[in-house]
Amino acid sequence: MHTSEGKHVLITFARSFLTLELSRLMAAAGHRVTVVDSISITVSRYSKATSKFIKVPPPKFEPQAYCRKLSQIVVDEGVDLVIPIHEETDILAMMVGLFDPSVKLFLTDFATLDTLHNKVSFQRKLDEMGLPTLGFASVSNDAELAAVDFGAPFALKQSYSRGSQNIYKVVPGQPLPSPVYEDGNEWLAQEWTSGTSYCTYSICHEGRIYAHATYPVRYAIDGKSCLTFTETRHPGIFDWVTKIVAETNFTGQIGFDFIDNPDDGLRCIECNPRATSGIMMFREHNRVDRAFFGDNVDAAGNVELIEPDPDVDKMIGVGMLLYGWRKEAYPDNTLRGFTKEFRRAQDVITRKGDERPAVMLVPSYAAILRTCMKYKVGLAEAFMHDHEWDGRRY
Structure with missing residues (x-):
C-alpha cells in the first residue's frame, strides 16, 4: 500500500x-x-x-x-x-x-514529549510501568546531592541536557562536584553501571512502531555520541521500546539509550524523543519514507516493520577524523583498529553523484x-x- x-x-x-x-x-x-x-x-x-x-x-x-x-x-x-x-x-x-x-x-503532544525528554520524569515513568530501572534520585541543591547514597558510584546529569554534555561520575568517599543549579532543570543522580551500550531509533504512529534500528555504541565522542553504526537485532530492546511507545501512544521519531549488564540485565538509561543517528542506517531500497507517512501497513492493518539491512556499516567520516582516533573514543582503541574501521565503513556524508555536501x-x-x-x-x-x-x- x-x-x-x-x-x-x-x-x-x-x-x-x-x-x-x-x-x-x-x-x-x-x-x-x-x-x-x-x-x-x-x-x-x-x-x-x-x-x-x-x-x-x-x-x-x-x-x-x-x-x-x-x-x-x-x-x-x-x-x-x-x-x-x-x-x-x-x-x-x-x-x-x-x-x-x-x-x-x-x-507527539508536548506533555508526552516533556515526560520522555526530562531524564528524571522518564525514570519515574519506567517505574510506573513496572520496568526495572537503575537507582535514581532527583537533585536540586547541594544538600540533596550530599544525601544521595546508592552505596556505589553514580552519574549526575541535568534533566534537560544532551548525552555528551555535563555528566559527572560521583564516587563514594570522593569530593562531590559543584553543579550549577537552575530552576526547572533538576539534576538526575543515576546509579552507574557497566555493560554493552546500545542506542535505538524508531519511527512511530499512535503507539505503534513503523521502522526501527538498534546499534551498539562503538566508536563515539567521549564514549557517548556515536560515530559508527552497525545493525544489531536485540529482541529484548525492541520489546522495551514497543512497551514504552504503546504506553505513551507516541507519534514521531524516538530513540533510547540502553545498557545490557550481564548480571542485572537490560536497563534503559534515557530517552531522546526526536530523531537520532539511527536514521542514517537505512538505505534507499529500505523505503523508510513509508514509515513517516504510515504506508507500510498490510490490508489487515498490520505494520510491516522496516529495519536496516543486517550488513549496514556506516560512519560519520568527519567525526571519525576529529575524534575516532582518540583513546577515549573506543575501548582499547588503537590507530590500527581505527584505520581499519575508517576504511571499511561507508561515510554518510560522501555520496557518489551528490558530492557538494562533502565539498x-x-x-x-x-x-x-x-x-x-x-x-x-x-x-x-x-x-x-x-x-x-x-x-x-x-
Whole structure:
C-alpha cells in the first residue's frame, strides 16, 4: 500500500547529517524536500536531494518567530509534512497552536514529549510501568546531592541536557562536584553501571512502531555520541521500546539509550524523543519514507516493520577524523583498529553523484565556528546550541 508518492516534506536543522541523510532517502523515494536552518551555510542545503533552503530564526532564542516562520513556509510552499530533527521538536509541540490545524507536524503532544525528554520524569515513568530501572534520585541543591547514597558510584546529569554534555561520575568517599543549579532543570543522580551500550531509533504512529534500528555504541565522542553504526537485532530492546511507545501512544521519531549488564540485565538509561543517528542506517531500497507517512501497513492493518539491512556499516567520516582516533573514543582503541574501521565503513556524508555536501563541509563548519564565537561555547556545543531546549516554557 503506497499512498505517499510525490509528497513535499519540510525537514528542520539543515546543518545536521541526519537531515542530509533523511533528505536523500526522501528524494530517492520521489518526494520533494525543503530544509530550514538558522545558519545559512549547511551541508543539506547543497545536496541534490533538497529542492529549497530557507533561513529561519533560531528556535531556542526566538521560538515564536521560528514557529510562525515555519507555519508561513508550510502554507507558501505547500508542505505536506514537517519533520523536526533536533530539540526544536519540543518547541514546535509547545507552540502547535501557531500552526493551522491542517498542518501535519510529525511529533507527539508536548506533555508526552516533556515526560520522555526530562531524564528524571522518564525514570519515574519506567517505574510506573513496572520496568526495572537503575537507582535514581532527583537533585536540586547541594544538600540533596550530599544525601544521595546508592552505596556505589553514580552519574549526575541535568534533566534537560544532551548525552555528551555535563555528566559527572560521583564516587563514594570522593569530593562531590559543584553543579550549577537552575530552576526547572533538576539534576538526575543515576546509579552507574557497566555493560554493552546500545542506542535505538524508531519511527512511530499512535503507539505503534513503523521502522526501527538498534546499534551498539562503538566508536563515539567521549564514549557517548556515536560515530559508527552497525545493525544489531536485540529482541529484548525492541520489546522495551514497543512497551514504552504503546504506553505513551507516541507519534514521531524516538530513540533510547540502553545498557545490557550481564548480571542485572537490560536497563534503559534515557530517552531522546526526536530523531537520532539511527536514521542514517537505512538505505534507499529500505523505503523508510513509508514509515513517516504510515504506508507500510498490510490490508489487515498490520505494520510491516522496516529495519536496516543486517550488513549496514556506516560512519560519520568527519567525526571519525576529529575524534575516532582518540583513546577515549573506543575501548582499547588503537590507530590500527581505527584505520581499519575508517576504511571499511561507508561515510554518510560522501555520496557518489551528490558530492557538494562533502565539498561544503569546511564552509559549513566555519559557519558553526561563528556560532561558537557568538554564543561563547565550544564546537560540539555550538553545533546544536541554538536548537536546544532546556525545559523553558514559552
